[in-house]
Amino acid sequence: MTGKVVTITSGKGGVGKTTTTANLGVALARLGQKVALIDADIGLRNLDIVLGLENRIVYDLVDVVEGRAKLRAALIKHKSFPELYLLPAAQTRDKTAVSPQDMIQLCNQLRPEFDFILIDCPAGIERGFRNAVAPADEVLIITNPEVSAVRDADRIIGLLEAEHKGPGRLILNRVKGDMIRKGEMLSPDDVTDILGIKIVGIVPEDENVVPSSNSGIPITLNNSSRAGKAFHNIARRLMGERVPFMSLEDSGSFFKRLSRMFSGGGG
Amino acid sequence: MSSFWERLLGRGNMRGSGQQAKDRLQFVLLHDRLNMSPERMEAMKREILGVISKYVSIDSENVDIALQRRESASLLIAEVPFINTIEGIDPDETPLPVSPPPASTRKPRRKKTTPTAEEKPDQDDA
Numbered sequence: 001m002t003g004k005v006v007t008i009t010s011g012k013g014g015v016g017k018t019t020t021t022a023n024l025g026v027a028l029a030r031l032g033q034k035v036a037l038i039d040a041d042i043g044l045r046n047l048d049i050v051l052g053l054e055n056r057i058v059y060d061l062v063d064v065v066e067g068r069a070k071l072r073a074a075l076i077k078h079k080s081f082p083e084l085y086l087l088p089a090a091q092t093r094d095k096t097a098v099s100p101q102d103m104i105q106l107c108n109q110l111r112p113e114f115d116f117i118l119i120d121c122p123a124g125i126e127r128g129f130r131n132a133v134a135p136a137d138e139v140l141i142i143t144n145p146e147v148s149a150v151r152d153a154d155r156i157i158g159l160l161e162a163e164h165k166g167p168g169r170l171i172l173n174r175v176k177g178d179m180i181r182k183g184e185m186l187s188p189d190d191v192t193d194i195l196g197i198k199i200v201g202i203v204p205e206d207e208n209v210v211p212s213s214n215s216g217i218p219i220t221l222n223n224s225s226r227a228g229k230a231f232h233n234i235a236r237r238l239m240g241e242r243v244p245f246m247s248l249e250d251s252g253s254f255f256k257r258l259s260r261m262f263s264g265g266g267g
Numbered sequence: 268m269s270s271f272w273e274r275l276l277g278r279g280n281m282r283g284s285g286q287q288a289k290d291r292l293q294f295v296l297l298h299d300r301l302n303m304s305p306e307r308m309e310a311m312k313r314e315i316l317g318v319i320s321k322y323v324s325i326d327s328e329n330v331d332i333a334l335q336r337r338e339s340a341s342l343l344i345a346e347v348p349f350i351n352t353i354e355g356i357d358p359d360e361t362p363l364p365v366s367p368p369p370a371s372t373r374k375p376r377r378k379k380t381t382p383t384a385e386e387k388p389d390q391d392d393a
Contacts, residue, residue, distance in 0.1 A: 150288075151292060180285065182283060184285055185288075187285065190289045193289070194293055
């Protein structure tokens with residue numbers, strides 16, 4: 001195997017990087033891929049709790065880089081998916097504990113044993129970003145259809161080009177079909193027009209996302225969730241499949257619109 | 268707000284805040300990408316107009332200089348209308364471009380169109 005290293009980044013915080021990394025990892029594992037997830041957000045560890053693995057951490061990324069633990073010993077196997085592993089971030093150190101070169105070496109060690117290595121990048125454009133992007137074969141840029149998040153995504157795209165890692169592909173997260181229909185939200189076409197990069201996923205806003213993080217069970221395991229379905233589709237696209245984008249209309253039927261209209265037009 | 272029927276049929280209002288978001292982003296990103304702040308842009312505009320108005324008189328009310336994005340490239344598009352005067356000369360302006368500069372001045376050489384005796388390089392550099 002020669003694993004592909006995919007870094008998930010955004011510039012702005014809070015747009016859904018960790019949720020996306022966790023869900024793509026689970027979705028790829030369900031599709032039969034062997035996956036390693038790396039939490040590169042040193043000092044602000046999060047991927048473990050979203051995946052429900054917070055009680056199983058013995059060693060972390062910095063322990064491996066500084067030689068206190070073997071890589072194999074630090075990788076945590078997921079409870080439900082034996083082909084899914086997590087390398088957690090250190091919680092008590094900062095981004096300077098790891099260098100871009102360390103990340104490249106680490107990923108080179110993982111490549112022969114995994115199909116996919118997904119890196120959850122910290123917010124910002126400093127050292128943590130450079131660490132996470134250095135080993136990437138492909139970069140996914142997450143954004144929301146909001147002016148601040150799109151502006152930060154554009155900055156990230158510029159930096160990726162400067163590092164010869166560009167242009168990357170876009171995941172538009174937290175999209176509200178009914179607001180787009182009313183002309184009150186940037187559409188996926190608007191965002192790709194503005195940013196000028198290809199889109200690999202459109203994830204609808206979904207009230208099931210928070211409960212799934214609460215319980216540590218990624219949303220893509222919930223078959224009735226539209227966001228979960230969207231993450232599953234992105235995983236298939238990462239594997240090279242051509243999957244059509246699903247409709248943004250969650251409750252777009254005539255009668256639902258009618259009832260929504262009389263209840264005040266909210267979404 | 269969209270009308271009752273538009274909402275019933277699921278058609279959106281095309282001029283909602285989504286369009287504003289797109290327009291504002293496209294403007295701000297052009298400047299971000301070039302590292303060109305509005306102040307820098309204003310300074311550049313003033314300088315460009317200053318140079319142009321040395322040669323022709325311009326209708327400064329209707330000047331439009333702005334960044335635009337076409338395909339993948341950013342462009343500076345300048346629309347600078349001239350004031351139409353006889354032979355293109357505004358009598359109020361100094362007639363600088365019309366009369367050839369004296370040979371002794373150290374002005375930068377003008378672009379040569381047809382070679383003339385007074386534009387010989389050694390004379391300008393003297």
